[in-house]
Amino acid sequence: MELRDYWDLITIILLSIILDLLILLYPDNLFRKVLGLAFVLFFxxxxxxxxxxxxxxxxxxxxxxxxxxGLSIAIVPLIGLALNYxxxxxxxxxxxxxxxxxxILxxxxxxxxxxxxxNPWIPGISLERIKEELEWEKSSRLDKALTVVLIIAILSSIATLGYVITHPKPGEKFTEFYILGPGGKAADYPTELFAGENGTVIIGIVNHEYxxxxxYVQIWLVNLTYDSSTNQTHIHSMYLMDTLNVTLPPVPVNVEGNWTPQWETNYTFxxxxxxxxxLWFLLFKDDLPELPPAPADGNYAETEARNLILEAINGTIQSLKLNVNVR
Known part of the structure; x- marks a missing residue:
């Protein structure tokens, strides 16, 4: 037998290796998605x-x-099940x-x-072989029509599946918003300070909005109490500490490797x-809400700005809170 008699199996070996290289070197290449479909569902x-x-x-x-x-659909999950252990x-x-x-094996x-x-089976594609496999000459007109419809349906299904895989629906859009202690961990927050003493936190944002x-990050210093009998929040003092802004490109959600930050900044107060x-950190996208004129003493508690904190408490504004006891 000649080398060309194994062209199909050699092609599978070469395409499998090519796919590995594409994923390693060009992970966003469209050909990788098309080849990956055959790699999983046929090879x-x-x-x-x-x-x-x-x-x-x-x-x-x-x-x-x-x-x-059919066997590809059965083999791939079994390999995944084995890998799970x-x-x-x-x-x-x-x-x-x-x-x-x-x-390859x-x-x-x-x-x-x-x-x-x-008498080895060697694949080959020709119009005559296709007619022979389908027994075209012996089939009635109805059988021929049904065969054509079936072939069109199969090709359409493969094309649709390929499109869905190569053009996946975007995942959920969201933004990661967090604060860390000065050591870069979710610990050792400056929650106990003396009057006038500096405290530092790290503010972080990751854009998954596609x-x-x-x-915009508004930072408010708030003194409030909650009345459980009336289920009401009373804001006594509310001072605008600072406003930060940054424009970030979207980054994909990393489910394979270690999590990495996109944007962080130290904030000292x-x-x-x-x-x-x-200390409330309110996050806004694209537009910053307009504030009423600043009161003479800087206390916004009796203005419409108080609704920002109430909305943050209710969860309608993405926000973070740090409780600080000042002595």
């Missing part, structure tokens, strides 16, 4: 069937094609390596089995008056 089953049934008489072309898709887990790299190894086994076969966003205070 494993085809290599497996070819290794099991190398003789022409064992299966016809239509049966091999159907079993290639390993230290590597179900992640992109282990899945890619496992499927590539499976495709069974393609090599298929090459060996075909070379040893008496578009460029200009963020001090509170002159003793008491129990709350």
């Amino acid at each position: 494993p089953g085809y290599a497996f069937i070819t290794a099991l049934f190398p003789e022409r008489k064992e299966l016809d072309n239509i049966e091999r094609l159907a079993l290639s898709f 390993t230290p590597w887990g179900i992640r992109l790299t282990p899945i890619l390596v496992s499927l590539t190894a499976f495709n 069974f393609s090599i086994a298929g090459i060996y089995r075909r070379a040893s076969a008496v 578009r460029n966003v200009t963020y 001090s509170i002159e008056k003793p008491g129990r205070w709350q």
